[in-house]
Amino acid sequence: MRRALCALALAAIILGPVGAVRADESDECEVPQELRQDGAALPHLAARLKAKEPVTIVAIGGASTAGAAAGSADFAYPARLRDALVALFPGAEIRIVNKGVPRQSAQQQLDRFPSDVLAEDPVLVIWETGTVDAVHEIQIDDFAGALQRGIDALKNRAIDTILVDMQFSHSTAAMIDFPRYLETLHRIGELNGIYVFPRFAMMKYWSEQNVFNFDGVAAGERAKLAGRVYDCIGRRLARSIRQVTP
Numbered sequence: 001m002r003r004a005l006c007a008l009a010l011a012a013i014i015l016g017p018v019g020a021v022r023a024d025e026s027d028e029c030e031v032p033q034e035l036r037q038d039g040a041a042l043p044h045l046a047a048r049l050k051a052k053e054p055v056t057i058v059a060i061g062g063a064s065t066a067g068a069a070a071g072s073a074d075f076a077y078p079a080r081l082r083d084a085l086v087a088l089f090p091g092a093e094i095r096i097v098n099k100g101v102p103r104q105s106a107q108q109q110l111d112r113f114p115s116d117v118l119a120e121d122p123v124l125v126i127w128e129t130g131t132v133d134a135v136h137e138i139q140i141d142d143f144a145g146a147l148q149r150g151i152d153a154l155k156n157r158a159i160d161t162i163l164v165d166m167q168f169s170h171s172t173a174a175m176i177d178f179p180r181y182l183e184t185l186h187r188i189g190e191l192n193g194i195y196v197f198p199r200f201a202m203m204k205y206w207s208e209q210n211v212f213n214f215d216g217v218a219a220g221e222r223a224k225l226a227g228r229v230y231d232c233i234g235r236r237l238a239r240s241i242r243q244v245t246p
Contacts, residue, residue: 028212031202035205036239040193049092055094058122059078059081060109062103065128067100081233081235084237088238088242106138106143127162130182130185164196212225
């Protein structure tokens with residue numbers, strides 16, 4: 001029964017965030033100050049932008065990185081992030097490579113680093129991870145070890161890193177032991193001086209404020225609303241990057 005419930009929960013996450021949106025959409029992406037960029041630096045990205053050199057960013061992660069819920073990578077958060085960064089850094093040459101593959105653990109994503117990440121010669125890697133590890137109850141030490149090995153591999157190549165934690169909905173949070181994995185992800189980020197984008201807390205805030213209700217909408221509305229949430233994630237992530245770069 002436990003395995004069946006976890007499988008259903010994972011399917012819900014892969015389908016993506018669903019729900020109703022407030023009539024006032026102008027500030028639907030806003031979050032409290034404590035959920036915004038907290039000062040972690042991106043020195044290599046900042047230097048590249050200051051020198052007006054081309055920037056390559058790789059986004060590696062799962063279904064939400066791939067844009068599965070919205071029906072296309074064009075509506076996924078990496079694509080929305082690129083549009084937001086281009087607006088924030090006029091004239092900069094910014095390329096974002098989307099390497100989202102559904103249903104992979106942190107270790108499976110790490111196994112793709114040589115071909116999918118390092119081969120692109122990025123200056124920044126945005127690593128969205130933890131959901132599958134939590135669903136399948138992968139040992140915390142194994143999860144932490146995969147994160148640290150990935151971070152070390154990027155640091156050794158002078159590549160900046162941002163970690164992105166899990167998505168939130170009441171239904172999945174009730175079935176999956178996210179807190180241990182969230183704590184581990186944020187602890188590893190803090191130990192390494194790496195910014196962890198608090199997607200879980202942001203989505204929880206939006207849910208509590210009835211900006212997006214992630215647990216009840218007609219199936220035909222899911223793709224549209226998933227796209228709007230991805231857009232919010234992309235724009236908030238861009239603002240976080242802007243805070244620590246010139």
